[in-house]
Amino acid sequence: MSAIEIRDLSKSFGPVRAVDGVSFTVESGTITGYLGPNGAGKTTTLRSLLGLVTADSGSALVNGRRYVELDRPLSEVGAVLEATNFHPGRTAYNHLRVLCTAAKLPRARVGEALEQVGLADVAGKRVLGFSMGMRQRLALATALIGDPKVYILDEPANGLDPAGIQWLRGFMRHLAHERGAAVLVSSHVLAEVEQIVDNVVIIAKGRLVRQGTLAELVSNGGAPVIRVRTPKPEALRPALERHGAQVEAVGDVLRVTGLDVEGIGGIALDERILLTEMTQERGDLQQVFLELTGEQTGEGRA
CATH class of the missing domain: 3.30.70 (Alpha-Beta Plaits)
Known part of the structure; x- marks a missing residue:
């Protein structure tokens, strides 16, 4: 059983077909890059996985079940969809403490998660004063709080400076390659994705156009x-x-x-x-991406 399974997933918003029959899997111990032009359907797919969007057809499963069927979701799935969903008056510590209380997780996880993302020194500061990069790290701490083995990350490098991006690289490699987690990461920074992913899934206009290992995609379709x-x-x-x-x-x-x-x-x-x-x-991921998606911008899609 794959850690993440997307099977024939389709979703429309009115006349717009945001996701159209997409299928792929993410295995434990790997990092999969989910790529596509702006509006190609990436975020709609991720939101379907997390039960925030109800698909018209198909399925989006984590460990063989829908997100709403998970007994302890924070202990199975860590997610970062945006880094703005914080109460500005709460401290970083209190934000995570509330989550621990709601999910019946040990309070010790708050300090551990803040330490993992480099925010231990600002645990007592209010989120209102956080930079975008700090908010992004707090969002990652939220994903870590239940110590899950599946991670769904939408543009996790947003707001990070070069040092933060380098840290994020090591962070994701540690999760997948050392802890055996399945990591699905959506990003538009192709040069960054190329340095960390094992597998790539590319969509355009809501449809799957290519998937495979990174090596296969950048080696002329597998023919060196x-x-x-x-x-x-x-x-x-x-x-x-x-x-x-x-x-x-x-x-x-x-x-x-x-x-x-x-x-x-x-x-x-x-x-x-x-x-x-x-x-x-050796080709590069950006070249392959542009060849596969062409001028397809997918305007109007989510």
């Missing part, structure tokens, strides 16, 4: 391209093609698919052909 430079490209090319490779000549460079670095090197050695360069090309 090896750049090979040699003084004798006219001799190397037919030798590689005899071994089943597809070879494209670009100037004095051969772009090779169908063989790995070791295979190409072995063939060149057998043919006594000198190689002066051999590197694997």
Whole structure:
């Protein structure tokens, strides 16, 4: 059973189809990036997972159940949807204390959560005076309060300075890769997402357009391209093609698919052909994202 399961999820707001038959899963011990243009349907999906939106069809499950069916939701799911839902007159400590009381969690969790997000020194300060970055950390502390194993984070880097973003990176890796949690993170900062996620789900206009591991998405659809430079490209090319490779000549460079670095090197050695360069090309997530979504901005969608 997957920690998070989205199956054929659809939701409309009047004439607008916000989410249209989306399906994907998030496994324990992994970080999945949920990406799409503004208004593509990301937040509607996350709100459906948390029972804040009722889907028209399909299902959004956490540990095999709907959020409203969870016996102790804060101990199973930690969520950050926005960093503004705080009483301005309460201190950071009291905000979390109220949650602990309502969820029947030990009071000790307040201090532990504040320590984890770096707010222990301002526990007694009122939220009214918090910066956006501090509010974002408090929202993350709220998600941590029940020590869950599933996290749903919508734009968690909003308001964080560079040091805070670096901290967030380590924080999410710790949750997933050391504590075995399932982390679903929605973000528009693709360069940041690329540094932390294991898997990627991309939607546009409410529909799923691609999913897979990060490595698969940025390696030309799973077919690595090896750049090979040699003084004798006219001799190397037919030798590689005899071994089943597809070879494209670009100037004095051969772009090779169908063989790995070791295979190409072995063939060149057998043919006594000198190689002066051999590197694997790698795309980037932003390039893949733009190619898949094009000019689809999804205006009017949530």
